[in-house]
Structures are given as structure tokens and as C-alpha cells.
Amino acid sequence: MLACGIVGLPTVGKTTLFNLLTGAQVQKSQYFSGRVDANVGIARVPDNRIDFLSSLYQPKKTTYAQIEVIDLPGLVRGASEGQGVGNAFLDGVRKVDALVQVVRAFRNDDVLHVEESIDPVRDMETINFELLMADLDFVDKRISRIRAGKKITPEQKQELAVLEKCMAHLEQEQPFSTLALTEEERAALQNYTFLTNKPMLVVVNLDEEQFMARDYPGRQELLASASAKGLSVIELCVEIEEEISLLEPADRDMFFAELGISEPAINRVMRVAYETLGLISFFTVGSDEVKAWTIRKGTTAKKAAGEIHSDLERGFIRAEVIKYDDLETLGSEAQVKAAGKASLEGKDYVVQDGDILHIRFNV
Secondary structure (H helix, E strand, O other): OOEEEEEOOOOOOHHHHHHHHHOOOOOOOOOOOOOOOOEEEEEEOOOHHHHHHHHHHOOOEEEOOEEEEEEOOOOOOOHHHOOOOHHHHHHHHHHOOEEEEEEEOOOOOOOOOOOOOOOHHHHHHHHHHHHHHHHHHHHHHHHHHHHHOOOOOHHHHHHHHHHHHHHHHHHOOOOHHHOOOOHHHHHHOOOOOOHHHOOEEEEEEOOHHHHHHOOOOOHHHHHHHHHHOOOEEEEEOHHHHHHHHHOOHHHHHHHHHHHOOOOOHHHHHHHHHHHHOOEEEEEEOOOOEEEEEEEEOOOEHHHHHHHHOHHHHHOEEEEEEEEHHHHHHHOOHHHHHHOOOOEEEOOOOEOOOOEEEEEEEOO
16 A cells, blocks of 8 residues: 655644544644654545445445555754654655645644744745755765775666766755656666655645635745645645534535535545555445555556456456446446447556456456
């Protein structure tokens, strides 16, 4: 299961967001506690398609796609040099597949900010800078190690050239993700993990007044900065999300109407995080279970079958494919087949988001 790390400065609402996403009840703190341990949980990825399929097939069990969520220790300025819980933070970042950066815009005199003032743009850049400095430090040490060797192999010479290209790019305060490399150059770095190459989603935590106004100090600058880096931004009020989570389902629609929203923002966070990781879902359906299976974009039918069970990949013959949109429109598998919209695909078929698969195999 792929992991998504929640990062940010202390007292920005990271742990509250973690609790909302995972259903955990981890204790929150209004102060910088210096916590070094990460909180780990599992978050369900909301999907209206699963809801429809479950209502259609009436299965005994319904299973949504899931992502592991890790609430990493709060970062402070100088983390790349080991300040605060910097080493624990950076180690945690290296282990996750994508990042959700929580940035504080909300005002609350009872919850102190580690920088003693509210500035979401500064805070976002602090996190990005510390990740970049950690990458720069790694590249510098690796270059020094190669140059210090008694004999440089052809492979090391090639790696050195690519690392020097990385160094020049990072020194311009540009993340690794924006560096253009050839396939050969990427192959030279395949054993290394660059923190600024990890997909990232920015979540801005607002107070209720800011949320209702859809505005806060520094908003346009933050959106422009995030856009320049190719980062998606979701603005929400964690305090309101907590209130929503405590409501009975019957009361939620009324609350949504008052706020002018259609669903909890944390649902959007999970969907965007899923997309940020480059993931899609395919479905298996039946009276026993309706289930969303998580795969990376570009996965073939044979490999997707292996996600269900290794025997299905080993003995793969064909995959019967029904498009979700066709099933929703026509109302049943029989109608989809009668309309000639079901297909039989071979092992090299690239599974698309929303495909419903019936695997034919023989072991």
C-alpha cells in the first residue's frame, strides 16, 4: 500500500487532519511538543462509483480504495541541518510516496505559531526550502565521495555529470521535480530518493471566517507560488470538518447547504492525494463483494489481475472489461453486453480508471 505523509510546521492542524482522514483519535497539541514519532493510519478514498456499484449489486461486503497516511513530526526552520526534530522529519519524508503539506492561515491567539506570526506563504516556502536543502546536502556529499575516490569508474563518471547538473538546478532553488533529465540520466540516479521529487498537495487550514469569505491574507501569492511549482491546493477549515464528522448523516446536508458546499473537504483531499500519487481504481463486482483495487496509471490487465490474486496473473487468459460509465448509463451488465459495449482484452491492455474487470484464467 502506498503511503502519503502529512507534513508542516507545528500547530498548523496536521494531527487533526490525520484524525479526520483515518478516523483515529490521536491526541492533539496546541504547542510545539518536539514529537519525534509518526502517527500511522489508513484512510479510505471516497468514490461515488463504489456507492453506485454497491447499490446495484447489493454485495455482502463493500471495499473502498485505501491509502496509508502518516502524520510526520512538525518541522521547524533549520530541519535540514538537524534543528528541532529535523532528522526524524526528513527520515519520515524519505519513506513516503507523496506529501500533503498543511499550511496555517487560521487565527487563534490560544494556539501559538512557532514563528510567532501567521504567514502561509512563508510557511509553505519554509517546508519547500528545507526539503530542497536536504537534497542539496545529499548531492554535495555524493559528489565529494565520488571525487575523493582513488579511481572513478565510467559509471561513476556518468553519475557525477548528472549530479553536477542536479546541483546547479537545486542551487537555483528549483525542486528536483522540475529538472529535465533524459532516461539515461534518470537511470544513473535510480537508486537515490530526492525529497523535492515527491508529489505534493498543499492544504491551507483556514478559520471559519476565512472559509466563509473564501479569502485570507497572502492567498493570491500562495496560489501563484504553488502553481509555479505545479502543486495542487485545497483550502479547508479543519475546525468545520471536525464539526461535520460529529453530525448525524441526516443533519449533514443541511450543514452543507448553509456552508455552500456539497461534501466534506477531506473527501476532496483524499481524491486529490490519490491522483497526486498517480493512482487509479478498477473494480471487481458481484454478490459477495464490490471492491476498488488500486493500481498505478499505465498498469496492464495481467498485472492488475495479480493485484487480485497471484494465480490470476499467472494463469491470465483474458479480461472482460466493462466501462463504469456504460454500466451506470445502461443499468446492468446484460444491457452493456447487449449494446456491444463489453470487450475482451489481452494481457497488454492498459487498464483505465473505472474499468470493471472479470478475469478469465487457468492455473
